[in-house]
Amino acid sequence: MASSTVEDYLKRIYLEQQRSPDTLVPMGRLAEAVGVVPGTATTMVKALADSGLVSYEPRGGARLTRGGEQLALHVLRRHRLVELFLVKVLGLDWSEVHAEAEELEHAISDKVLERIDALLDRPSVDPHGDPIPPAKGRPAPASRRSLADCERGESIRIARVSDQSPGFLQFIDRCGLTPGIVATVDANDPQADSVRVRPRGKETVTLGAAAAAKVLVEVA
Amino acid sequence: MASSTVEDYLKRIYLEQQRSPDTLVPMGRLAEAVGVVPGTATTMVKALADSGLVSYEPRGGARLTRGGEQLALHVLRRHRLVELFLVKVLGLDWSEVHAEAEELEHAISDKVLERIDALLDRPSVDPHGDPIPPAKGRPAPASRRSLADCERGESIRIARVSDQSPGFLQFIDRCGLTPGIVATVDANDPQADSVRVRPRGKETVTLGAAAAAKVLVEVA
DNA sequence: CGATTGACTTTGACTACTCAAAATAGTAAT
DNA sequence: ATTACTATTTTGAGTAGTCAAAGTCAATCG
Numbered sequence: 228m229a230s231s232t233v234e235d236y237l238k239r240i241y242l243e244q245q246r247s248p249d250t251l252v253p254m255g256r257l258a259e260a261v262g263v264v265p266g267t268a269t270t271m272v273k274a275l276a277d278s279g280l281v282s283y284e285p286r287g288g289a290r291l292t293r294g295g296e297q298l299a300l301h302v303l304r305r306h307r308l309v310e311l312f313l314v315k316v317l318g319l320d321w322s323e324v325h326a327e328a329e330e331l332e333h334a335i336s337d338k339v340l341e342r343i344d345a346l347l348d349r350p351s352v353d354p355h356g357d358p359i360p361p362a363k364g365r366p367a368p369a370s371r372r373s374l375a376d377c378e379r380g381e382s383i384r385i386a387r388v389s390d391q392s393p394g395f396l397q398f399i400d401r402c403g404l405t406p407g408i409v410a411t412v413d414a415n416d417p418q419a420d421s422v423r424v425r426p427r428g429k430e431t432v433t434l435g436a437a438a439a440a441k442v443l444v445e446v447a
Numbered sequence: 448m449a450s451s452t453v454e455d456y457l458k459r460i461y462l463e464q465q466r467s468p469d470t471l472v473p474m475g476r477l478a479e480a481v482g483v484v485p486g487t488a489t490t491m492v493k494a495l496a497d498s499g500l501v502s503y504e505p506r507g508g509a510r511l512t513r514g515g516e517q518l519a520l521h522v523l524r525r526h527r528l529v530e531l532f533l534v535k536v537l538g539l540d541w542s543e544v545h546a547e548a549e550e551l552e553h554a555i556s557d558k559v560l561e562r563i564d565a566l567l568d569r570p571s572v573d574p575h576g577d578p579i580p581p582a583k584g585r586p587a588p589a590s591r592r593s594l595a596d597c598e599r600g601e602s603i604r605i606a607r608v609s610d611q612s613p614g615f616l617q618f619i620d621r622c623g624l625t626p627g628i629v630a631t632v633d634a635n636d637p638q639a640d641s642v643r644v645r646p647r648g649k650e651t652v653t654l655g656a657a658a659a660a661k662v663l664v665e666v667a
Numbered sequence: 668c669g670a671t672t673g674a675c676t677t678t679g680a681c682t683a684c685t686c687a688a689a690a691t692a693g694t695a696a697t
Numbered sequence: 698a699t700t701a702c703t704a705t706t707t708t709g710a711g712t713a714g715t716c717a718a719a720g721t722c723a724a725t726c727g
Contacts, residue, residue, distance in 0.1 A: 230683075230684090232683080232684070253704075253705085254704080254705060254706085255703095255704060255705075263684090263685070263686085264685080264686060264687080265704075265705065265706085266685090266686075266687085266688090266705080266706070266707075266708090267684075267685055267686070268705095269705065269706055269707085270684085270685085270706090270707095271683095271684080271685095274683090274684095285692095285705080285706075286691095286692065286693075286704080286705060286706080313559065316536070316566075317559060317562040317563065317566065318562060319558070319559070319562065323558070327556055327558070327559055330554045330555075330556070331551075331554050331555070333554065334550045334551050334553065334554035335550075335551070336547055336550070338539070338543070338547070339533065339537060339539070339547055342537040342538060342539065343537065346536075346537065450713075450714090452713080452714065473674080473675085474674080474675060474676085475673095475674060475675075483714090483715070483716085484715080484716060484717080485674075485675065485676085486675085486676070486677075486678090486715090486716075486717085486718090487714075487715055487716070488675095489675070489676055489677085490676090490677090490714085490715085491714080491715095493676095494713090494714095505675080505676075505722095506674080506675060506676080506721095506722065506723080
């Protein structure tokens with residue numbers, strides 16, 4: 228049994244790997260993500276390498292092995308199913324479920340997970356639009372296109388918000404830019420470093436480029 | 448924050464204390480309940496005493512302080528609400544929820560607990576009939592009368608099954624002696640070391656004294 | 668009264684995880 | 698080719714929890 232610490236490291240490595248595929252995850256970045264000092268990450272990653280969950284190159288970084296990825300995906304599946312469950316069944320706000328799920332993801336058995344999955348009717352995305360990894364196999368590759376990449380006049384659908392901080396999620400909520408919503412891009416001026424977008428039936432909002440980059444979209 | 452290990456020790460001390468009130472819980476018994484060797488229990492209890500959660504008499508045993516009891520009750524509340532939730536909402540069998548709840552009781556936040564409590568309509572007992580401690584204050588003292596104490600001819604209601612092992616719970620299920628059921632005591636022969644009981648609408652079953660003692664009752 | 672027994676405590680050692688701070692290795696700049 | 702900078706690794710130490718086994722206490726029994 229992997230400890231919840233190990234599960235956490237693997238999940239973090241997976242997520243960092245997603246952010247920049249085809250590169251090793253450097254220890255500084257990993258330490259930051261896990262919330263430990265770099266030395267601790269080095270030590271842990273060497274242990275993970277010994278258990279065959281990651282491959283590690285000194286001064287290069289870490290990458291998940293097939294086995295490590297398997298485990299990371301299972302943790303992520305639990306995390307995201309729990310998030311959706313908390314929103315749909317217990318009525319929590321989507322801005323607060325991430326923190327709750329951080330704990331629960333390590334405590335849920337396969338049996339309970341299966342019940343939750345069934346109750347929610349085999350969902351494919353969590354409340355933030357993050358894909359829920361299937362029980363077996365890899366998840367389908369997700370769109371990497373964000374609001375910041377959209378052209379003026381385009382009509383798109385909000386697919387995913389890739390920042391779990393409650394403040395940002397609440398802001399997105401107020402704007403009406405929650406996943407599933409269709410919106411029109413009114414302007415995207417690289418010089419002004421901002422994007423103007425109008426969610427269907429709502430008022431136009433202006434996002435800075437950094438914020439816009441966190442809102443992923445798909446063709447409407 | 449109390450670690451889940453600490454929470455577990457406190458819960459265990461509380462439960463052992465319930466089994467024999469007004470005595471200290473000896474370290475052997477506690478170690479057994481927690482699943483560690485006696486030396487470990489001694490070490491841990493001394494640490495708990497230092498944090499003011501228990502009072503400890505060397506070679507005597509341990510007892511919860513007010514603060515320790517407070518915490519133990521909170522853990523027990525989580526455990527039992529989770530059990531009921533797993534049965535009522537996720538449809539798990541009452542014989543398997545105890546094990547599930549052992550993990551979840553340490554991972555559930557107050558906010559989630561409150562939602563579960565509301566969803567279940569502020570229940571007062573879990574699937575086994577064990578009382579759910581209130582959010583604040585002590586639980587009402589529960590009946591200590593078991594099937595083994597009943598007289599022939601009595602009509603009683605099953606209140607509680609005080610053995611969480613799946614095998615026993617499944618057996619109780621097959622007999623139809625689940626909490627809430629009204630039954631008639633057909634015989635209680637101390638010499639034969641057994642009790643015959645007839646659940647309403649079901650067939651008569653005979654329990655050995657040890658089994659009968661685990662089935663707590665109240666007047667019908 | 669010893670001697671025995673059984674429960675309890677102590678000791679020493681080990682695993683898992685962590686940090687602070689010193690050492691090192693590349694990388695870039697002078 | 699030094700120097701300086703930054704990320705990384707190493708080292709030493711600490712916390713939390715655990716076990717095995719040796720030691721201690723107190724009750725009981727002959």
